[in-house]
Amino acid sequence: MVTLTxxxxxxxxxxxxxxxxxxxxxxxxxFKEKYQKMRISSQMLSRQFKSxxxxxxxxxxxxxxxxxxxxxxxxxxFVTSLPLRSRQVEGLVYAVYEFxxxxxxxxxxxxxxxxxxxxxxxxxxxxxxLGVILFEGIxxxxxxxxxxxxxxxxxxxxxxxxxxxxxxxxxxxxxxMTLVPMRIAKKEEAVFTILTSLPCYRYEDMKASxxxxxxxxxPRR
Numbered sequence: 270m271v272t273l274t275x276x277x278x279x280x281x282x283x284x285x286x287x288x289x290x291x292x293x294x295x296x297x298x299x300f301k302e303k304y305q306k307m308r309i310s311s312q313m314l315s316r317q318f319k320s321x322x323x324x325x326x327x328x329x330x331x332x333x334x335x336x337x338x339x340x341x342x343x344x345x346x347f348v349t350s351l352p353l354r355s356r357q358v359e360g361l362v363y364a365v366y367e368f369x370x371x372x373x374x375x376x377x378x379x380x381x382x383x384x385x386x387x388x389x390x391x392x393x394x395x396x397x398x399l400g401v402i403l404f405e406g407i408x409x410x411x412x413x414x415x416x417x418x419x420x421x422x423x424x425x426x427x428x429x430x431x432x433x434x435x436x437x438x439x440x441x442x443x444x445x446m447t448l449v450p451m452r453i454a455k456k457e458e459a460v461f462t463i464l465t466s467l468p469c470y471r472y473e474d475m476k477a478s479x480x481x482x483x484x485x486x487x488p489r490r
Contacts (some may be wrong), residue, residue, distance in 0.1 A: 310403055313353055314446070315465045320351035322361060323440050323472040326388055334436035336472060337391055340414050340441070343368040346391065347440075354380055361385040365395050368410040374399035378404040378448070383442070409449040414441035 326336045339346045345366040352362040365381040379396035380403050404410075417423055433440050435449040447462040 274298050274373060275472070281390075285454050288341070289388050310462045311461065314329075314403070315463050317349050317351050317353055317364060318444050318465045319350045319467065321469070322348045322350055323434075323470060324348035324361060324385065326391065334439070336384075336440065337363070337441050338432065338434035339391070340412055340432035340444070342411055342413075342430040345412050347375065347445075348385060354382055366412075368407075375406040376410075377402050378407065378410055389434050404448060407448055407450055409442060411447045411449075413445040413447070415443035415445070417442055439472070442467060442470055 320392050321338070325334050326337050327334050330366050337348045338344075347364060347365075350361055350363050353364075361384075362382050363385050367381075368376060369379055370376050379400045381399045381401075383390065383395060384400060411430070413428040413430055415434075416424060416427060416429050421466075428445065434440060443464065443466045444462040448463075450461075
């Protein structure tokens with residue numbers, strides 16, 4: 270009886286160690302897969318952010334023409350030359366990013382895309398069937414926008430949580446998106462950050478660059 274009891278305890282200990290090992294392996298494999306998906310998605314998002322275009326919307330209203338870019342802390346709307354859902358660029362795309370709260374369970378980042386076909390696209394809410402979930406199981410997403418120093422407006426350089434191109438008259442020089450997983454409070458995962466610059470942020474610079482490409486230069490003699 271004593272021998273059987275000791276053997277039972279040994280087997281129980283071995284089973285417990287084996288179970289912990291399998292659990293740790295599954296958890297590590299799941300984390301690796303999730304991190305890989307986040308890394309690939311972040312690269313795609315970074316490329317689309319970097320391809321943002323200072324697209325000018327012409328309007329007869331008293332407020333005048335304005336750039337199609339509106340950034341808030343949990344949402345982002347802009348025009349880009351790089352769509353995420355098509356391998357071939359077929360004109361400019363209006364992209365919308367929105368963080369949708371999921372109650373106590375989880376939140377998600379939803380992205381919408383549509384062609385820039387009319388001048389009122391900024392005032393139109395994207396259709397729900399066009400939405401694609403990029404990230405799930407997240408507690409919060411923060412968009413931030415880098416503003417350069419402007420003594421005329423008493424602005425200091427730094428990151429801001431809102432950006433209205435109607436007031437700024439240009440796009441931010443850089444953008445940062447911080448993703449906070451649901452389990453950050455348990456210290457099981459770290460925040461995930463996407464940081465990218467916007468090379469084309471002024472309408473005048475884009476217009477000049479476009480004119481240089483389409484106007485043939487006279488041959489040199």
